[in-house]
Amino acid sequence: MEGFPGSGSNFRKKVDKLKRNALLMGTLAMPNTTPQPIPKEPTPVVAEALEPQQKAEQKSKKKSKIHKVKSRKIPHPKVSAKGSPAAMNEQFKKSQEADYDRLKNTKEVQQFLRAGILVRISGNENYRLHNVNFPYARPEVKLFVERFSQQYRATCGEQMVVTSLERPIDHQPRNASKISVHPAGMSVDFRISKKKRCREVFERIALQLEAKRVLQYTRERFPPHYHIAVYPEYKTYVNKK
DSSP states (O other): OTTSTTHHHHHHHHHHHHHHHHHHHHHSOOOOOOOOOOOOOOOOOOGOOOOHHHHHHHHHHHHHHHHHHOOOOOOOOOOOOOOOOHHHHHHHHHHHHHTTTOOOSSSHHHHHTEEEEEEEEEOOOEEOOOOOOOOOHHHHHHHHHHHHHHHHHHHHHSSSEEEEOOOOOOOOOOOOTTTOOOTTEEEEEEESSHHHHHHHHHHHHHHHHHHTTTTEEEEEEEEEEEEEEEOOOOHHHHHHO
């Protein structure tokens, strides 16, 4: 092995010399020392970059909330004897829901009386009529007057006095509301008693029934009287008792 060409230190020196020459001539690639760009971090997902499906879900939730707000029921007017525009609107709405006609004159009143839509209210031992031009009303009103007057007299000892029932549009007083339900035959007016005990009885019972949403009660001041609009639900309320 000692005589093999290229062996020994002379051979290694020649190899090293060839490498140096190659580097000088550029035949060998220099190691790449150019700095490489640092990869960027992925952009975080923000609200604006949400996928279409996520956006659709959020939009659906918003619509659902809006729908819930719109579907809330409008509250009933506060139970009170003072009266209010809300109370008047409720009475008028009830008359419309029941498809009650607002009668214009005496002729229409007589037609409705003959058809049995209105009934005569004459009075009895518990109540009487005073200066009532049209002693007629819806059957629910008659039922209410007879039951209420019986309870009233049994408690305070005096007759109830009815001052108005059906009142067609051409017989309405000047200060009457344009949406008054007197022309529809669903309301009744009573005289206010001079006895404190009887006033307390009347108002207590009327407010109790108003709280059950079967009528609307108001203590009017010009002229002073009790006004009660009897709703169609009153008959159902009585039948359930």
